[in-house]
Amino acid sequence: MRLKNKKYSIMVLSILVSLIFAYKFLFADSSKNIKTNLPKSKSGFFLGTHVEISLYDNSSDEIFDECFNILKDVEDKMSINIDTSEVSNINKNAGKSPVKVSSQTFSVIKRGLYYSSLSKGHFDISIGSLVKLWEIGSENAKVPSKEEIEKSKSTINYKNILLDEKAQTVKLANKDMFIDLGGIAKGYAADVLANVLKSKKIESAIINLGGNVYALGSKPNGKTWNIGIQNPFEPRGKHLGILNINNKSIVTSGVYERFLEKNGKRYHHILSPFTGYPVENSLVSITIIADNSIDADGLSTTVFSLGLDAGRELVESLDGIDAIFVTNKKEVYTTSSLKNNFSLLNNDFKIIHK
CATH class of the missing domain: 1.10.3980.10 (ApbE-like superfamily)
Structure with missing residues (x-):
């Protein structure tokens, strides 16, 4: 009986070991995918804004x-x-x-x-x-x-x-001149970070520099990133639509977050060098989509200041650049190549095809 029990125990142990190896083999890929679907994120405060970097690959x-x-x-x-x-x-x-x-x-x-x-x-x-x-x-x-x-x-x-x-x-050249790179430095920084992550073989990541977003690669499952476009009439985090993109930078400029109110009048932070006052036109936000974040950053202020018609004409003339315009009447205009990559979530807004 002892010998029989010993043989039985060895047989059970062998089966358990085999099952363990089989489990590891069969589920190795799925466990890896589960891991990469949950990003590893860290945040900080740089360049006057909240920064968050989320990596979906194994990272240190x-x-x-x-x-x-x-x-x-x-x-x-x-x-x-x-x-x-x-x-x-x-x-x-x-x-x-x-x-x-x-x-x-x-x-x-x-x-x-x-x-x-x-x-x-x-x-x-x-x-x-x-x-x-x-x-x-x-x-x-x-x-x-x-x-x-x-x-x-x-x-x-x-x-x-x-x-x-x-x-x-x-x-x-002149006394009292004063340069400010606040409208472009974040874009430069995002591009540098994206290049570093690429050099580390990171294939899926989101770099968010205070709303200046770089969507690196694609989602871990190979699908496109779904980037929410801020509703300029609601608090941050409320979206008017979804943009589907890969390997692109998205930068939005608008009148809805940084502003001053005095005597019943609101003054936003996008200033005109010509008038010295905040830019006044029908736009409340402009989102630029580009391969490079420095271009998206520089163009977001540029296009907002130019206004809907001139701004849209400029964007359409530039290769690899797209834009989403939102007006004070809740009308949404997009550049021609974005029509299949942008969808509204809020029925208060209307896409104008023009």
Whole structure:
């Protein structure tokens, strides 16, 4: 009996071991998919906004550390709120002498000048003095006097930003000029992060820099990302529609979050270099979809400032760029190639095919 029991025990043990190996073999792929469907996310605060990076591939904390170090480096170089930044140094030397900067800052300023020129000054990176004057979005926000606005307007002219490619220097030709890369630096940072993640073989990720979104690759299941487009008449997180995209950056500019109210009038943060006041047109938000986030970032302010007709004409003329326009009448316009990739969720809005 002992021998029989021993043989029986060995047989049972063998079956259990076989089942364990079979389970691992059969369900290895599915368990991996379950794991990658749940992102590993980390957040922080950089470039004046909340940042969240979500990785759907196997990843380590070192990748997040590297990404946050990159964001800190961009902030240290390009923020006007850091007294020792390269951009602050350029502003301190306005009308005096050229300032040598890093290749990163130089390339962002150069791209900013491209969009300043493309928009014919509607987007102008030398608008810093006006931004500082209004300070919309901060606790010091105020409506400046007409005299203050006129003085500030006289300092704005992107053509007076002088670049020396060989020496890699930037000079502001006139005293009191003040550049601000807030309308383009986040886009640059998102592109750098996306390239780092690609180099680490990350195939599915969402980079969110305060609403500046880069959807890397596709969903872990191979399907397109579903990106919600903010309803500009509702609190953040309420969407008017869904955009289906892969490997694209999505940037929205609108009048609904950063604003100042005084004497019953609302002043939003998108300022016109020509009037010195917030841009006034029928738009309440504009979403740009592009391969590169720096382009989506620069174009979002540009297109909003141009308005519906001129802005749409500009976007349609650019390769690889699409846009969603939302008006104060809750009308939604899209560029032609987006018609099959965007769908409304809210019946209060109406897509206008034009």
